[in-house]
Amino acid sequence: MEQTKITVEATISASTDKVWDFYTQPEHITNWNFATEDWQCPAADNDLTVGGKYFARMEAKDGSFGFDFEAVYDEVIPQKRLTYTMTDGRQSTTEFEDLGGTTKVTTTFDAEGEHDAEMQRAGWQAILNNFKKYIEAN
Numbered sequence: 001m002e003q004t005k006i007t008v009e010a011t012i013s014a015s016t017d018k019v020w021d022f023y024t025q026p027e028h029i030t031n032w033n034f035a036t037e038d039w040q041c042p043a044a045d046n047d048l049t050v051g052g053k054y055f056a057r058m059e060a061k062d063g064s065f066g067f068d069f070e071a072v073y074d075e076v077i078p079q080k081r082l083t084y085t086m087t088d089g090r091q092s093t094t095e096f097e098d099l100g101g102t103t104k105v106t107t108t109f110d111a112e113g114e115h116d117a118e119m120q121r122a123g124w125q126a127i128l129n130n131f132k133k134y135i136e137a138n
Contacts, residue, residue, distance in 0.1 A: 003090075004111040008125040010132045012105060016098040019105060020079045022135045023094070024048055032134035034058060035126035048076050054084055088112065105131075 012019055022028040026044040033041035033056050043057040052073045059066025071084035071092070083093040090110035097104040107124065111117050 004117055005108055006111050006117060006121045006124065007106060007108045008121060008128050009104060009106040010125075010128045011099065012103050012132050012135055013101075014103060014135050015101070016079045016096050016103045019096060019103040019135060022138070023096075023105070023131065024082075028134070029056060032131040033127060034130060035123050038062070047073075048078075048082075049073065050076055052076075 014022075022032075024046055026046050029044035029046065030041045033044065038061050039058060040061050041056050041058050043055075045053070045055040047053050050073055054069075054071045054073065056069045057066065058069055069086075071086045073082065073084045074091070075081060075083035075093075079096055079098075081093060081095050083091065085091050090112060092107060092109035094105060094107040097106070105128065107128065109124065111120050
């Protein structure tokens, strides 16, 4: 069976170097890596090397649910592209396109089989929108 791929994107009013830093540095990841205001990302760690591990703790603020999101990097091209494989074997690629004063961020990921594809797209898009909101406010 062919893997369903989902793409989300946002154009951000910031330079590519700032977008890259805010997207990859743990002290920033914890401020934007959640889809809704009733969730949080209290911890993150990011080893930006091929074979390096990405880790983010995501949980409801009321403590009712949470999970660890983990992946290993397959490709790291600073300010251009990140590709990683999640613990369940799915892949995700994020590309950073310099548009001269703004940056287009596009993530394409393998859908998982448990949830509806549109729900997954909406969730990942909400996180990317939260990233855009965070970086543009800072």
